[in-house]
Amino acid sequence: MSVLQLPRANFHGTTTWDPNTANNSNKIYNEDKALPIKPPGVAWDGFVDWLTDTVDVRGGGKTVRGGWNVYGDHNVIFDQLTFVSAEAADGPATNDPLIGKPITIVSEGFTDRKPGGRLVDVDPYGSTSSQLFFDRIVIGDDDVGVTGHRVTRMYSRWIGSRNLDENGELMIAGPVGVIWQCGLDKDRLEWSANADSSPTLKALRQAIEADPGSQGIVLTFATYRTLYYQTASYKGQRLDDAVKLSAAYKDGFTGGNPAVSVTTGSLGLWGADELSTGPTDRFLVPAQRGSREAALKAVGPANARLDESAGTVTLDMVATVPETDAELTKADLGDLSLQVIPAGGGAPVTIGTPLAYSGYERDAYQRSGGTVTFDLGGADPETVEAGTLQVVSAKYNVAILSEQVLLADTDQRGCYVDQDEEREITVRVYDRGAPVADGKAKVLISQFDSNWSRMTMSAVTPDGKPLNKVVLDVENGAVSFKVKVTQPGIVYLVYTAFPADQTAPVVRPDPQIQGYTALRGMPFDNQLEQNTGDDELSWKFLYENVLRTWDKVYPIMSEVRSLHTKSVFADMAEQVRFAVDPQQFETGWYMPITRDLSAGKRKLILRYLNLLPNRVPPDDDSDTQPFEMPAERAEV
Numbered sequence: 001m002s003v004l005q006l007p008r009a010n011f012h013g014t015t016t017w018d019p020n021t022a023n024n025s026n027k028i029y030n031e032d033k034a035l036p037i038k039p040p041g042v043a044w045d046g047f048v049d050w051l052t053d054t055v056d057v058r059g060g061g062k063t064v065r066g067g068w069n070v071y072g073d074h075n076v077i078f079d080q081l082t083f084v085s086a087e088a089a090d091g092p093a094t095n096d097p098l099i100g101k102p103i104t105i106v107s108e109g110f111t112d113r114k115p116g117g118r119l120v121d122v123d124p125y126g127s128t129s130s131q132l133f134f135d136r137i138v139i140g141d142d143d144v145g146v147t148g149h150r151v152t153r154m155y156s157r158w159i160g161s162r163n164l165d166e167n168g169e170l171m172i173a174g175p176v177g178v179i180w181q182c183g184l185d186k187d188r189l190e191w192s193a194n195a196d197s198s199p200t201l202k203a204l205r206q207a208i209e210a211d212p213g214s215q216g217i218v219l220t221f222a223t224y225r226t227l228y229y230q231t232a233s234y235k236g237q238r239l240d241d242a243v244k245l246s247a248a249y250k251d252g253f254t255g256g257n258p259a260v261s262v263t264t265g266s267l268g269l270w271g272a273d274e275l276s277t278g279p280t281d282r283f284l285v286p287a288q289r290g291s292r293e294a295a296l297k298a299v300g301p302a303n304a305r306l307d308e309s310a311g312t313v314t315l316d317m318v319a320t321v322p323e324t325d326a327e328l329t330k331a332d333l334g335d336l337s338l339q340v341i342p343a344g345g346g347a348p349v350t351i352g353t354p355l356a357y358s359g360y361e362r363d364a365y366q367r368s369g370g371t372v373t374f375d376l377g378g379a380d381p382e383t384v385e386a387g388t389l390q391v392v393s394a395k396y397n398v399a400i401l402s403e404q405v406l407l408a409d410t411d412q413r414g415c416y417v418d419q420d421e422e423r424e425i426t427v428r429v430y431d432r433g434a435p436v437a438d439g440k441a442k443v444l445i446s447q448f449d450s451n452w453s454r455m456t457m458s459a460v461t462p463d464g465k466p467l468n469k470v471v472l473d474v475e476n477g478a479v480s481f482k483v484k485v486t487q488p489g490i491v492y493l494v495y496t497a498f499p500a501d502q503t504a505p506v507v508r509p510d511p512q513i514q515g516y517t518a519l520r521g522m523p524f525d526n527q528l529e530q531n532t533g534d535d536e537l538s539w540k541f542l543y544e545n546v547l548r549t550w551d552k553v554y555p556i557m558s559e560v561r562s563l564h565t566k567s568v569f570a571d572m573a574e575q576v577r578f579a580v581d582p583q584q585f586e587t588g589w590y591m592p593i594t595r596d597l598s599a600g601k602r603k604l605i606l607r608y609l610n611l612l613p614n615r616v617p618p619d620d621d622s623d624t625q626p627f628e629m630p631a632e633r634a635e636v
Contacts, residue, residue, distance in 0.1 A: 001207070001269035001271030001274075002220070002269070002271060002274060002279065002303070003218065003316060004268070004303065005307060006087050006091070006203070007201075007203035007207065008087045008266050009085070009096075009268075011081055011082060011083045011263075011267070012084045012263065012264045012265075012367075012369070013078065013079065013080040013081030013082055013262075013263055014080055014260050014261060015077065015078055015079060015081065016075075016077045016231065016258040016261075018074060018119075019069060019120075020072040020073070020556065020594070021066060021067025021068055022067060024067055025125075029553050031123070031124050031489065031520075031596075032487075032488040033523050034597075034598065035549055036548065036549055036552045044548070048555045050065065051555075052065070052066060052249035052250060061242075062241075062246075064246050068172065068245070068257055069256060069258070069259075070555065071249075071253075071256055071555055072258075072556065073256055073556045073560075073593070074118045074594070075116040075256070076105060076118065076119050077116040078105050078263070079260070080102075081102060081103045082103070084099065084366065084367055085369070086098050086199070088199035088200050089206075089207070093198075093200050096200050097197055098139075098140055098144055101145060103219075104137070105132075105138075106135055106137070106138060106588075107133065107134050107135050107588025109588045118132070118134070118588060120595055122414040122415075122519075123450050124594075125450060127173070127176070128452070129155075129490075129518035130155070131413075131414045132153060132182075133586065133590075134153070134154070134588065135588050136149045136150065136184075137184060137219065139267065140192065140201070141192070144194050144198050145192045145201070146191045146192065146201060148185065148189050149184060149185055149188040150183075150185075151184070151411075152276055152277065153414070156178040156179075157179050157181070157278050157413075158177075158300055159176065159512055160176070160319075161298060162175065162298055162319065163175035163224065163298075163322060163324070164294050164323065164324045165324075166324050167325050167326065169326040170326060173226055174226050174228070178223055179222045179223075179318060180221055181220045182277065183215055183216055183218050183276035184270070186216035186217070187216075189217065191205060204217065204269060208269065213272030214272065216270045217267055217269070218274070219266070219267045220266060220279060220318065221264060221266070221318065222263070222264050222319050223262070224261060224319075225262045226259050226260065226261040227326075228259045229241055229257065230259070232256065232257040232258070234248040234255070254555070256556070264318060264370055265370070266316070273434075273435050277411045277413060278409050278413070278515075279316065280428070281303040281305045282304040282389060282432050283301065283303060283403065283404045283407045284302040284402065285402060285513045286300060286401065287299075287390070287399045288400055295322060295324075295333060296333075296396060299320060299322060300319040300321075300322070300512070301319060301512070302315050302320045302401055303315065304316075304389055305433060311376045312374060313352075313384060314371060315374070315391075317360065317370045317371070318371075321365070328362050329362060330357075330360060333357075333393040333400065335354035335357070335393075335395075336354060336355040336400075337350050338350070338352065338374045338389065338390075340387040340389055340390075341387050341388045341389075343383075349387075350377075350379070352374035355372055355374070360372065385432075388402070389403040390402045406430070406436065408427050408430075408497035409427065409428060409515030410426060410427045410517060412425050412517055413516065414520075415483075415519045416520050417483065417484065417522065418598060419485075420526065421484065422462050422482050422483070424480060424483075425480065425481060425517055427443055427479050427480075428478045429441050429474045429479070438476070439500055441474045441497050442471050442498060442504070443496065443497050443498075444496040444497075444498060444504045444505065445469075446469065446493070446494045446496065447468040447493055448492045449491065452492060452509045456468070457486075458521060459519055460485070460486055461483070469504070485519070485521030489521050490520055491519050491521070492516050492517070492518055492519070493519055494516045496514070522599065523596075523598040525601050529600040529603045529604050529607075536617065537617060538617040540619040543564060545604070547563045547569070548564075549596075550594070551564050570613065573609050576591070576605065576609065577609055579591035580602050580605055
């Protein structure tokens with residue numbers, strides 16, 4: 001079903017992101033070992049201060065050595081994200097009480113801070129593996145709304161530079177846009193007492209109850225046009241550049257410096273056989289990536305669905321038409337025609353009336369959540385069903401989108417594999433938006449390094465064969481395989497579906513349109529744990545070999561609970577035991593937030609906790625460092 005069929009509600013607003021940025025640099029953090037990198041001449045007790053220094057940027061200007069958010073806590077908040085329009089089963093619901101109400105993302109945790117999710121990269125150095133951990137989504141409020149519980153975390157998808165930034169106003173990842181999707185389990189939906197006063201929620205509830213194959217509610221949304229240095233202040237001064245931020249750090253500022261993205265999307269019915277974390281409708285990919293025209297080159301993907309009973313084809317163009325500037329002016333591509341190329345060949349057939357610029361300019365886009373519906377007009381539904389869709393720009397007289405008939409993708413877009421551990425990954429395959437029939441397609445697995453530039457061999461099958469150029473037959477719409485790693489680090493497993501009667505294609509990696517798994521081989525720490533006896537497992541050993549990473553690279557953790565103070569760590573022993581449990585990995589409770597704790601070091605932590613209170617080997621000093629709570633806190 002997805003957001004491409006009614007009922008549907010559309011939302012718009014902003015999202016704030018507060019990630020720690022120090023681990024993004026391979027000069028600060030070793031992602032293979034999950035260890036801080038201390039430069040010569042810098043003492044450990046001066047490491048965080050070193051992170052907050054300014055350094056010169058190539059081409060001029062300054063930045064903070066540890067990035068734009070050294071004290072980020074990875075929190076994500078849907079800020080002023082509200083419903084702007086709604087459509088019940090029979091069309092627009094202009095007076096729906098859901099309109100104007102918020103969407104809230106919630107994670108459980110040990111603090112009383114504002115609810116939110118957790119933004120964590122599988123690959124800290126890269127930009128193609130962001131994950132959004134959360135526990136539930138609140139749609140509306142206690143009066144009119146529904147609360148849904150996640151099935152799994154969200155992942156960034158369709159990653160691309162969508163803003164032309166013609167005025168040069170955007171920095172860092174400002175021009176980049178991505179989409180996210182999450183499914184909310186139908187068996188754990190909590191409807192408010194007055195939910196049925198919303199025609200859209202009532203229709204959604206009825207549709208879920210009437211369809212045994214329905215999985216619940218799905219939200220698909222884009223985040224884009226990210227602004228930095230917008231939200232933090234200290235002692236009454238806005239911290240609107242790196243120099244001011246560094247100076248505030250030096251003076252005692254330990255607050256976050258969240259970035260802010262515009263957010264636009266829709267919610268609808270989560271249908272049978274659909275992924276939780278990514279769209280699976282008919283997939284239209286950019287057709288002019290090599291164009292010299294900036295607007296054509298920046299066009300992003302789209303999804304489409306034929307509704308024969310309604311006589312329509314609906315497109316989700318939430319990530320398709322680029323913006324030209326920080327004010328979100330949409331690029332003018334002229335009238336956009338939806339066409340189908342018949343399966344047997346012949347001239348393209350236009351579906352319905354072309355979409356004028358007024359139908360996809362900024363305000364129209366935001367009101368509709370990026371969805372656009374074309375009436376079939378004179379187009380034959382069977383031709384549309386069997387043919388290949390494309391979208392043509394009248395201004396440039398070229399197809400800007402072309403349908404990719406087969407899609408291979410997975411809900412396991414991020415995967416962590418410990419030393420000697422096996423993980424099973426399932427990839428689902430779709431043919432024009434429906435599960436592919438047996439015998440019709442195969443899947444090629446390719447393996448690339450963290451730069452997407454060369455093939456690697458570190459992800460292997462349980463019997464040691466490299467998972468590279470491996471072809472699997474599709475059965476029941478999917479392929480499954482088991483994976484191990486031969487070394488720590490990042491690899492990308494890329495999935496390409498192709499017709500079963502053809503040879504496997506040559507794969508050119510493209511994270512915007514390909515299905516893949518960002519796989520992190522966790523640090524190989526089993527030997528460290530096995531070679532450390534209880535008589536060696538002192539506080540000093542635990543801190544220097546395990547805890548120092550999160551104390552130094554993620555200093556906000558010690559602002560909440562000091563990781564360098566023995567007595568504080570002992571006092572939170574039961575919290576730590578609970579938080580490092582792999583059963584909590586998907587939840588907001590899990591620690592470390594960054595998900596880079598290896599199995600070997602987890603065992604060392606648990607063994608140390610088991611030695612408390614009286615069997616821990618003594619150190620010369622009771623505490624590794626003194627700890628004082630800073631007097632000044634963030635004003636965000």
